[in-house]
Amino acid sequence: MGAREFDLIARIRARAATIQRDDIVLGIGDDAALLQVPPDQLLVLATDTLNAGVHFPDDTAPADLGWKSLAVNLSDLAAMGAQPAWCTLSLSLPAGDPAWLDAFLDGFLALAAKHRIALVGGDTTRGPLSVCVTVHGFVERDRAMRRDQAHISDDIWVSGTLGDAAAALMQWRAGATIDPRLRERLDRPTPHIALGRALRPATHAAIDLSDGLLADLGHICMASRCGAEVDVDALPASDALAAAFDGDARRHVQAAGGDDYELCFTAPAWAREAIDTIALDTGVRLTRIGRIVAGEGVRAFAGDGAAWLPSASGYVHFD
Secondary structure (H helix, E strand, O other): OOOOHHHHHHHHHHHHOOOOOOOEEEOEOEOOOEEOOOOOEEEEEEEEEEEEOOOEOOOOOHHHHHHHHHHHHHHHHHHHOOEEEEEEEEEEEOOOOHHHHHHHHHHHHHHHHHHOOEEEEEEEEEOOOEEEEEEEEEEEOOOOOEHHHOOOOOEEEEEOOOOHHHHHHHHHHOOOOOOHHHHHHHHOOOOOHHHHHHHHHHOOEEEEOOOOHHHHHHHHHHHHOOEEEEEHHHOOOOHHHHHHOOHHHHHHHHHHOOOOOOEEEEEOHHHHHHHHHHHHHHOOOEEEEEEEEOOOEEEEEOOOOOEEOOOOOOOOOOO
8 A cells, every 4th residue: 555645745854854954944844935035146946847758768767767857957057057945846646655755765865965955845646657846046146147148159069968868768769778878868967057157157148958959059049039050060979879879860869859958058259268167177078069140040060061950950849
């Protein structure tokens, strides 16, 4: 017999108590949390929902799902240059399984501890497996990185490597053996909080890559009323991806695959040296892949200068 709802909530509350913050006036246990926002900061809020079979394979380990559900939200804070503070967790569960919940919390709270983000509330209900997390963070006034601030002639940069998570999903859907290095990138993405904070003085616009590079860069172009040119052969690839995919197949998973949770940002050419220094200081690879231009939309080119068109620009939730 599964555990009752309030037993699950008590379990979550006990586990979450390991992360304490002085700005929590009242956390889990009442109708709502009471939280103190610093007077010189803006509150930054983001939320994401992950559904079984849509956003993660059905066989995903609960600890990995716990990690990922928080990571994808922290990535949004990183793209704004924000410092994490609090989060809420809403779980739809097919059954009240304490062992599953404990394993989920192992992953969730391990990542929460790394970024000192406290769990302050949420909800549990019976239904198809679904996880909704909302994160709150702080950023200094006038220091947030936004999508609508790209400038003509800006360089376009990306962090890390692209395409690993999409490649793992392709292998999973094909019933093939999944390279564990690619599966790790799908199950446990790394939110680049320190990088986002460091980039703020050098960066004009930023976004995190969840739906695919071309689609997400398109959001910057739309918000900033500009165009972009991208060299798809300059996109950074991991050794695992290079071994598994080549040619157009690799270009597609890197440019349009999604689930990378890396940062894409634009910066003036004069900031190149500073960005190289930030890469060294944070230990995160940063690669220049294109430039912001007049016009609209994203145009992709191969290394030889020929136009390149993907079969799709990125993940579409509703078509």
